[in-house]
Amino acid sequence: MNFVENISRVCDSATPTQIRTGAAWYPSALEIAHEIMPDNVPVGAALIAVHSIQTSWNLNAKYARECARTGVSPHGLGMVQTKAARILAGEDIPTALGGPKIREFYRNILDPSDPVPVTVDRHARDIAFGYPVPKNPGISVGLRREIADAYRTVAGIYGMLPNEIQAITWVVWRESKGLSWAD
Helix, strand or coil: CCHHHHHHHHHHCCCHHHHHHHHHHHHHHHHHHHHHCCCCHHHHHHHHHHCCCCCCHHHHHHHHHHHHHHCCCCCCCHHHHHHHHHHHCCCCHHHHHCCHHHHHHHHHHHCCCCCCCCCCCHHHHHHHHCCCCCCCCCCCHHHHHHHHHHHHHHHHHHCCCHHHHHHHHHHHHHHHCCCCCCC
16 A cells, blocks of 8 residues: 555646645634634634534534534534533643544644644545545554655655645545535
8 A cells, every 4th residue: 555656646636726725724724713712722723623523614614613602512423512612611622632633633723834743534544545445444543643654755745734735635535526625
């Protein structure tokens, strides 16, 4: 399995619009975090990250905004509601967020210029494998590290940040499945 080749193949197929959209994705999410919680951007970013679980981007942003405004998460999953409540109560954000995917997503939103974190979600995993992996096999720590390292390698080849490569390939991958980035 050559993760670097598979990620590069998807990146190479990106249109200029997909490249611009993907490269701007995390900075745009940071702007939303500022909008949600202007006096506490880390909490805004955390609310966006935690509401991403099994949620389209449009609903994710909507839920994060509503949670910040009302103090209650409208997300249907109890674990998301609990995590959001812990974040709003002032708990240590990485601890409240839980798993590595959500923590990576949070770090990418909070600092889009950070060259270390890579959001390894199911889409990033599928792109690295070059095909959709059956649902819910999980991503082990070792596999997550290997996939993140492949995204970092491709980022070095393209002279971009790893989160930009991840977001660009995410846009391309989802559009190839007939979904917009907002779905």
